[in-house]
Structure formats: structure tokens, C-alpha cells
Amino acid sequence: xxxxxxxxxxxxxxxESLKISCKGSxxxxxxxxxxxxxxxxxxxxxxxxxxxxxxxxxxxSPSFQGQVTISADKSINTAHLQWSSLKASDTAMYYCxxxxxxxxxxxxxxxxxxxxxxxxxxx
Amino acid sequence: DIQLTQSPSFLSASVGDRxxxxxxxxxxxxxxxxxxxxxxxxxxxxxxxxxxxxxSGVPSRFSGSGxxxxxxxxxxxxxxxxxxxxxxxxxxxxxxxxxxxxxxVDIK
Numbered sequence: 001x002x003x004x005x006x007x008x009x010x011x012x013x014x015x016e017s018l019k020i021s022c023k024g025s026x027x028x029x030x031x032x033x034x035x036x037x038x039x040x041x042x043x044x045x046x047x048x049x050x051x052x053x054x055x056x057x058x059x060x061s062p063s064f065q066g067q068v069t070i071s072a073d074k075s076i077n078t079a080h081l082q083w084s085s086l087k088a089s090d091t092a093m094y095y096c097x098x099x100x101x102x103x104x105x106x107x108x109x110x111x112x113x114x115x116x117x118x119x120x121x122x123x
Numbered sequence: 124d125i126q127l128t129q130s131p132s133f134l135s136a137s138v139g140d141r142x143x144x145x146x147x148x149x150x151x152x153x154x155x156x157x158x159x160x161x162x163x164x165x166x167x168x169x170x171x172x173x174x175x176x177x178x179s180g181v182p183s184r185f186s187g188s189g190x191x192x193x194x195x196x197x198x199x200x201x202x203x204x205x206x207x208x209x210x211x212x213x214x215x216x217x218x219x220x221x222x223x224x225x226x227x228v229d230i231k
Contacts, residue, residue, distance in 0.1 A: 033218060035218070035220075037222075044208075044210065044222060044223075044225040045159075045210055045212075045222040045225070046222065047212075047219065047220045047221060047222060049219075050218050050219070059217060059218055059219055060219075061219050062124070095166055097166075099218070105216065106155070106173070107155060107214040107215055107220075108214075109157040109169055109172040109212065110157075110159075110167070110169060110212075111169065113166035113168075114166070115166065116166060
């Protein structure tokens with residue numbers, strides 16, 4: 001059974017750093033793209049970026065480029081999302097999301113989601 | 124950049140109603156459009172991709188249509204478990220996807 005298990009909720013102060021994780025199991029972690037999705041309180045879904053763990057090919061949506069860092073450690077089947085200096089506006093639920101296999105030229109949608117990590121940034 | 128709009132942003136309906144949600148893209152995206160359902164406190168669930176293909180396990184009362192710039196999600200007979208927020212998502216080969224703003228379906 002495919003599972004994505006995310007790290008627990010975090011409460012941080014503005015300016016602090018943070019790294020949250022998403023551990024995949026039940027499939028070949030290296031060969032599926034994993035993305036991150038932000039959902040601010042009461043708001044919609046925002047695609048942040050994505051990584052291919054096998055070669056660490058990473059792509060960021062323009063709004064998130066330079067604001068976060070996406071990484072993956074294939075030795076422990078875990079993807080990460082990190083901030084070097086949090087802002088109050090980073091308060092949100094963050095989901096990791098694994099795509100279906102990318103076959104041919106048709107981009108695959110999201111097949112599996114983590115349970116979400118709630119990040120609260122407040123002074 | 125491609126933008127997605129959804130209409131309506133909110134709709135109130137009764138069990139048994141036929142419901143249609145529209146997603147419009149600012150430029151043509153072929154059939155690379157997915158629909159997701161999200162219930163409160165839960166991660167979204169894929170319903171349809173591409174454009175008109177129902178995913179395994181999704182009830183047949185859900186259907187999708189469209190290509191290019193205009194797409195629709197239809198629920199033929201709304202059930203109590205269908206009250207949720209629905210998002211369209213544009214996919215591209217670079218894997219930098221875009222979500223629509225969402226449509227909340229509420230109980231009348």
C-alpha cells in the first residue's frame with residue numbers, strides 16, 4: 001500500500017527556520033515525482049514545486065521560487081520542504097503529493113497525498 | 124502564464140440535484156485538466172483526468188467534459204457525500220501545475 005506520512009504540526013516564530021518531511025512507502029520512492037501543495041487557512045490549493053528523487057531534478061512555481069527549498073533523500077525515502085526564515089504569511093497546511101507514473105508525454109496528476117502538516121508562524 | 128477560473132465559486136444544492144461546475148483556462152491546455160474533490164480537514168482526491176476520464180473507484184454520477192479552454196465537471200445526482208470543494212488543475216509537461224480557485228458545494 002502506497003503511503004505518504006508527513007511530519008507533525010509545527011509552531012514557529014517569524015524569522016525561524018523549518019524543515020518538514022514526507023516519508024514515502026509501498027512504492028519505489030526514487031522513480032516518482034513528489035510535489036508540495038500549500039493551503040492557507042480557508043483558502044484554495046497552491047502548487048509550490050516538485051522533485052524527482054532519483055536525480056533531484058527540482059522545479060518551483062514562480063510564486064515560491066527563492067522562498068522555499070524542496071529536497072529529497074532517497075536513502076530514507078523522504079522528501080523535505082524547508083524555509084530559512086519563516087513569515088506569518090507562511091501559516092498554512094502543507095501537503096506532499098506523489099504523482100502517477102510519468103509515461104510518454106502525458107503529464108500525470110496526483111495519485112497520493114500525505115495527511116498534511118500544519119505550520120503556524122506567530123510571534 | 125495560464126490562469127484558471129472556476130464558476131460558480133459557491134453553490135447551494137439539494138440531494139438529487141444535477142450540478143455543473145465550469146473551469147476556464149486563459150489559453151488552450153488540450154485535455155490536460157484534472158478535477159479533485161476536497162472535504163473539510165482532508166487531502167484532496169482525484170476524480171477525473173484527463174478532462175473526461177473517470178478515475179477508478181469514482182462513482183459514475185461524476186463526469187467531465189471539455190478541451191482547450193473550457194471544461195465542466197457534472198454531478199448527475201448530488202449525494203450527501205458529495206458536499207465538498209472541487210478544484211480543477213491544469214497539468215503541463217514541466218510539472219508546474221496550476222489549481223483553479225475552487226467551487227464549494229453546500230447543502231441547500
